[in-house]
Amino acid sequence: MREFSYHRAENVGDAVAALAADPQAQVLAGGTNLVDLMKYDVARPGAIVDINRLPLKDIEELDGGGLRIGALVSNSAVAYDPRIEERFPLLASAILAGASPQLRNAATTGGNLLQRTRCYYFYDPSTPCNKREPGSGCSAIGGVNRIHAILGASDKCIAVHPSDMCVALAALGAVVEVEGPSGKRDIQFTDFHRLPGDHPERDNTLSQGEIVTAIRLEADHFASQHSYLKLRDRMSYAFALISVAAAIDIRDGEILDLRVAIGGVAHKPWRDTLAEAEFAGQVPNQATFARVAQRLLAGAEGQGHNDFKIPLAEKAIVRALSQAAAGTPQIQSIKAVQ
Numbered sequence: 653m654r655e656f657s658y659h660r661a662e663n664v665g666d667a668v669a670a671l672a673a674d675p676q677a678q679v680l681a682g683g684t685n686l687v688d689l690m691k692y693d694v695a696r697p698g699a700i701v702d703i704n705r706l707p708l709k710d711i712e713e714l715d716g717g718g719l720r721i722g723a724l725v726s727n728s729a730v731a732y733d734p735r736i737e738e739r740f741p742l743l744a745s746a747i748l749a750g751a752s753p754q755l756r757n758a759a760t761t762g763g764n765l766l767q768r769t770r771c772y773y774f775y776d777p778s779t780p781c782n783k784r785e786p787g788s789g790c791s792a793i794g795g796v797n798r799i800h801a802i803l804g805a806s807d808k809c810i811a812v813h814p815s816d817m818c819v820a821l822a823a824l825g826a827v828v829e830v831e832g833p834s835g836k837r838d839i840q841f842t843d844f845h846r847l848p849g850d851h852p853e854r855d856n857t858l859s860q861g862e863i864v865t866a867i868r869l870e871a872d873h874f875a876s877q878h879s880y881l882k883l884r885d886r887m888s889y890a891f892a893l894i895s896v897a898a899a900i901d902i903r904d905g906e907i908l909d910l911r912v913a914i915g916g917v918a919h920k921p922w923r924d925t926l927a928e929a930e931f932a933g934q935v936p937n938q939a940t941f942a943r944v945a946q947r948l949l950a951g952a953e954g955q956g957h958n959d960f961k962i963p964l965a966e967k968a969i970v971r972a973l974s975q976a977a978a979g980t981p982q983i984q985s986i987k988a989v990q
Contacts, residue, residue: 672861
């Protein structure tokens with residue numbers, strides 16, 4: 653591990669100033685991803701800014717039934733909060749589908765948003781990787797790419813975002829609250845993460861010196877009709893090959909609102925709001941859900957080893973929407989697809 657300076661921030665402004673002063677500085681919260689990256693010599697921060705003393709550890713009520721989740725609230729605390737379980741069970745389910753209890757106890761809400769990809773080559777400094785070293789090449793293209801992207805990829809990078817929690821937040825239309833040198837601003841969740849394009853080293857749309865302070869969820873109508881379906885190589889403690897966060901609002905036998913976010917397929921949780929809107933007023937049945945899947949996966953392209961992801965994603969979308977429509981969400985303690 654390389655040398656670095658350490659600064660324990662006493663308030664948000666202090667953290668912002670420390671990050672803005674050093675482009676090589678990185679934030680330390682739970683450390684469940686950053687410490688691993690430093691051990692592997694993938695992350696080489698010149699400075700560590702510890703934000704664990706900041707007052708960002710509460711879940712607050714909002715007018716109208718929404719909630720604001722502080723960036724330092726642990727994943728476990730979010731998943732088991734009675735208000736989350738009652739109003740946003742899709743989020744609780746997605747969190748419980750990921751990692752292990754020990755990791756969920758340490759991992760934070762903000763840190764989950766900022767975790768890096770789990771690409772084999774990104775974690776191996778001996779191989780070329782444009783995300784780790786821009787301009788060096790992408791070893792996954794033409795290499796072992798079974799876990800890689802089928803949507804939104806570029807000729808610079810085909811990595812995928814690893815989070816379960818973020819897939820649910822994308823489907824729920826969350827808002828990310830950030831603070832930086834220019835003050836506070838809100839970022840719509842679907843705009844927070846980036847596709848790789850020509851700059852795969854940039855995972856998100858944060859500016860230099862900005863930190864995530866909270867996630868905001870507005871009240872919705874998906875508490876009873878949702879499902880988080882995660883398909884993986886082994887039944888637990890594995891990243892998704894395909895995951896689907898599905899939510900549906902059915903009124904008088906027709907779809908009033910439909911949300912689908914897909915994980916394991918792109919550099920960010922994949923959601924197409926325009927495509928979703930096309931199915932308003934349609935009958936919520938298998939045929940409709942199959943058309944939803946085809947529409948959301950239009951343009952999907954495999955890289956060889958991961959070609960199987962396209963039909964797998966189609967089936968997963970149909971299954972998750974069917975579970976949501978029936979009000980029988982996937983139970984994460986069982987894990988086998990129901």
